Amino acid sequence: MRKILGMPAVRIAIEANKPEAIAAMEAAFAGIEGNVEIVVLPVLYPQGSEKHQIYATVKRIVPEPPALPIDVGCVVENVGTVAAIADAVELGEPLLERVTTVSGDAVAEPKNILAPTGTKYSDLLAFCGGVKEHPAKVISGGTMMGFAVSSLDIATTKTTSGLLFLSPRRVFQYSSQACINCGRCLRACPMNLNPAEISKAMEADDVKSAEDAHVMSCIECGACSFGCPAYRTITQFCRRAKNSIRARIAAERAAAAAAAKQCKQ
Ligand code: SF4
């Protein structure tokens, strides 16, 4: 990837609670020429976000969207993607399988499973010995950013990182309330946004105000919703605003392209 991108240096960021991965990477890169460094980072959420990882690793700040990491001279890829690129470029192998973590207190034998993409969720669960008790909720993805699913008759894709089977003891039923202006979500937001303002704007379907509140910088980490005492679905409001803004931008671009085509004719 460094050769393809023409990058002068490689930084491999690993959190400090993964000593085996750190030792394996240090051994793999021992004696490799070039500016390669294993950077051990403290365990923090959401450190997987590329903006936070860039700052933690090389102390560069990526400006607001539409700026990208490349604008500060960085490209961030996770290790699975890098391995898939190596398979594709060096071996000519397409991405046909991925590791999915099957966990949660309702699973009989939690596991990391390397399985072909397209494997049904129910087959992954069966490979883990099924459930110990009926799960009250099944989440595809992580605890903070995943989505609840209502069926196991779903096939994995190359982005299915995990399946979480939660017992009734781990699931909390709630209904969303009005914002009490406690400010917790502002303190929790790693992007220094005002999630309360965004959620209130979207409750009124006011996408413009959400955009003015910089919702496009939201990384959908879920930290605001996690701590909200009013159980507000703030992250979902942010997602809805972002989707709406993206749809508007795409429509504007399509209209501009159509107008340009008409002018040429
Ligand atoms: S999900 Fe919430 S906490 Fe996370 S970046 Fe977006 S607004 Fe901030």
Ligand code: SF4
């Ligand atoms: S945490 Fe919830 S209740 Fe508190 S300010 Fe944010 S949205 Fe409002």
